[in-house]
Amino acid sequence: MSYLNIQQISHYYFNQNNYTNALKDVSLSIEKGKFTALLGPSGCGKTTLLSIIAGILKPSEGTVLLQQQEINKKITSIGYMLQQDYLFPWKTILQNTLTGPKIQGELTDKSIEKAKELLEEVGLGSVSDASPNSLSGGMRQRAALARTLMTNPSLLLLDEPFSALDFQTKLKLEDFVSALLKEYNKTSILVTHDIGEAVAMSDEIYVMKANPGQIHQHFEVPEEVRNLSPFEARRHEKYHELFDRIWEELNQLEAKSKNR
Amino acid sequence: MKQKAKTGEQLFQEHVNQLKRDRRNTRYWQLFIFISFFFLWEISSRLGWIDPLIFSSPTRVSKLLSENLLNGSLWFHLRITLLETIAGFLIGTISGIFLAFLLWYSKKFSDIIDPYLVIFNALPKVALGPIIIVALGTGYISIITLGAIICVIVTALVVYNGFRSVDPNYIKVLNIFGATKWEGFKTVIFPASLPTMISTFKVNVGLAWVGVIVGEFLVASNGLGYLIVYGFQVFNFTLVLYSLVLIAIFAALMYQTVAKLEKWLIKKL
Ligand SMILES: Nc1ncnc2c1ncn2[C@@H]1O[C@H](COP(=O)(O)OP(=O)(O)OP(=O)(O)O)[C@@H](O)[C@H]1O
Numbered sequence: 445m446s447y448l449n450i451q452q453i454s455h456y457y458f459n460q461n462n463y464t465n466a467l468k469d470v471s472l473s474i475e476k477g478k479f480t481a482l483l484g485p486s487g488c489g490k491t492t493l494l495s496i497i498a499g500i501l502k503p504s505e506g507t508v509l510l511q512q513q514e515i516n517k518k519i520t521s522i523g524y525m526l527q528q529d530y531l532f533p534w535k536t537i538l539q540n541t542l543t544g545p546k547i548q549g550e551l552t553d554k555s556i557e558k559a560k561e562l563l564e565e566v567g568l569g570s571v572s573d574a575s576p577n578s579l580s581g582g583m584r585q586r587a588a589l590a591r592t593l594m595t596n597p598s599l600l601l602l603d604e605p606f607s608a609l610d611f612q613t614k615l616k617l618e619d620f621v622s623a624l625l626k627e628y629n630k631t632s633i634l635v636t637h638d639i640g641e642a643v644a645m646s647d648e649i650y651v652m653k654a655n656p657g658q659i660h661q662h663f664e665v666p667e668e669v670r671n672l673s674p675f676e677a678r679r680h681e682k683y684h685e686l687f688d689r690i691w692e693e694l695n696q697l698e699a700k701s702k703n704r
Numbered sequence: 705m706k707q708k709a710k711t712g713e714q715l716f717q718e719h720v721n722q723l724k725r726d727r728r729n730t731r732y733w734q735l736f737i738f739i740s741f742f743f744l745w746e747i748s749s750r751l752g753w754i755d756p757l758i759f760s761s762p763t764r765v766s767k768l769l770s771e772n773l774l775n776g777s778l779w780f781h782l783r784i785t786l787l788e789t790i791a792g793f794l795i796g797t798i799s800g801i802f803l804a805f806l807l808w809y810s811k812k813f814s815d816i817i818d819p820y821l822v823i824f825n826a827l828p829k830v831a832l833g834p835i836i837i838v839a840l841g842t843g844y845i846s847i848i849t850l851g852a853i854i855c856v857i858v859t860a861l862v863v864y865n866g867f868r869s870v871d872p873n874y875i876k877v878l879n880i881f882g883a884t885k886w887e888g889f890k891t892v893i894f895p896a897s898l899p900t901m902i903s904t905f906k907v908n909v910g911l912a913w914v915g916v917i918v919g920e921f922l923v924a925s926n927g928l929g930y931l932i933v934y935g936f937q938v939f940n941f942t943l944v945l946y947s948l949v950l951i952a953i954f955a956a957l958m959y960q961t962v963a964k965l966e967k968w969l970i971k972k973l
């Protein structure tokens with residue numbers, strides 16, 4: 445049995461006068477310590493799937509098992525970074541980082557110390573008392589990452605954490621996050637619609653298709669690329685090979701959905 | 705190069721001076737209107753252009769003012785009305801926010817209660833005056849209730865809308881950490897809607913005055929609203945205008961205080 449098992453998940457959203465089938469029969473399993481990317485067009489249910497894994501959205505059908513345990517709202521070993529940073533503007537960066545411990549009633553001197561160390565590590569030590577509004581996009585993302593890491597989650601869900609950033613910041617942050625997660629041996633799922641990012645950062649890639657959201661195909665990233673940092677990986681020839689294959693695949697998907 | 709920088713500086717100085725001049729000019733006009741109003745009032749009363757028995761005159765009003773200030777009657781009536789207004793304002797605002805919380809907390813409750821809120825909001829609350837007085841007696845309680853009831857529903861509706869317009873993703877962030885609904889309210893909904901709540905304060909100050917004065921019209925045997933009705937009944941319009949001036953001054957002061965509070969709170973957030 446794998447670390448994380450997603451079994452036959454289907455999800456429907458209901459509106460006033462119709463419904464959306466956001467996910468249909470999605471099953472996948474993820475090994476401990478692996479970095480998995482979910483790739484797919486907008487609206488294919490990536491965010492929905494992450495919310496279900498995080499236990500904050502109950503799927504219409506199916507189960508998610510984390511270490512053989514069915515997940516629920518109480519499980520705190522999952523960290524989830526939303527599509528935007530959602531830092532609380534009325535709190536300082538340090539207070540934002542301490543959100544998790546505060547909610548869980550573990551706001552101690554030790555946790556404050558840990559938060560400061562974490563902020564130091566993500567390069568925000570000097571702005572820990574600043575308001576989020578005075579930070580740049582990249583800094584805010586790093587603060588959100590620190591907030592997510594604060595509760596020491598063993599499974600990390602990242603919903604397009606770099607999509608709002610300029611290219612250069614994005615490359616730097618990719619390297620940074622990748623190194624950090626390797627160091628702590630986290631299991632991670634990264635949602636993105638950037639093929640390059642998926643190939644450069646992850647060990648496995650699942651390509652999804654929309655209407656309804658389904659897993660379309662599974663790719664393994666070659667060993668040579670995996671062991672490189674994202675920035676170096678982008679220059680490896682196998683990176684380009686896989687990039688082209690996935691690109692092809694997505695193009696075909698798009699063509700098919702247009703023909704319908 | 706240096707020449708240019710100096711001109712920029714000068715232009716800025718001129719701009720600042722211009723702003724100052726404009727502001728001073730505005731103040732002069734305001735003062736002018738203020739003085740001419742009382743001047744005209746006095747003159748037309750003396751020369752009989754308006755009936756002095758009905759419209760009194762600034763000198764008579766200020767004479768009454770200084771008399772009542774000395775014999776303590778001013779403070780006596782003013783204090784009662786002020787306390788009633790502040791109590792009505794506080795009770796109305798706080799219960800309005802509490803009602804908004806209930807509406808937010810339970811969707812079922814808000815769905816059920818919705819049509820009643822709409823009706824009650826549309827109803828002119830002062831029309832409830834007689835019923836409130838019959839139910840609660842002719843004391844302060846009725847008057848405070850009238851002051852409170854007039855703000856409570858508007859507050860509830862406005863603040864509830866404020867609660868609902870908070871981005872649900874903030875709640876999502878907390879739910880990931882296993883937060884309860886109450887914690888979500890405390891940590892996100894309440895602080896995020898503080899500006900909305902404070903903006904209802906300003907409206908409520910005005911509304912509480914309406915409720916309290918009408919309440920005093922109906923039952924009171926002291927307070928500024930009572931003085932207006934009494935003056936009207938005994939045809940002492942100096943007394944009526946004296947009460948009006950006091951109400952105007954203190955309503956404006958209260959409004960300013962709340963506006964200051966708003967600025968201070970917004971800056972602190
Ligand atoms: N709260 C909701 N209510 C109704 N429909 C929803 C809701 N959230 C998502 N959907 C629908 O479900 C589908 C999947 O949405 P989801 O947000 O999971 O997509 P996504 O893959 O994350 O897209 P993107 O890449 O744009 O973030 C979409 O068709 C969307 O319109």
Ligand SMILES: [Mg+2]
Nearest residue numbers: 490491492527
């Ligand atoms: Mg999404």
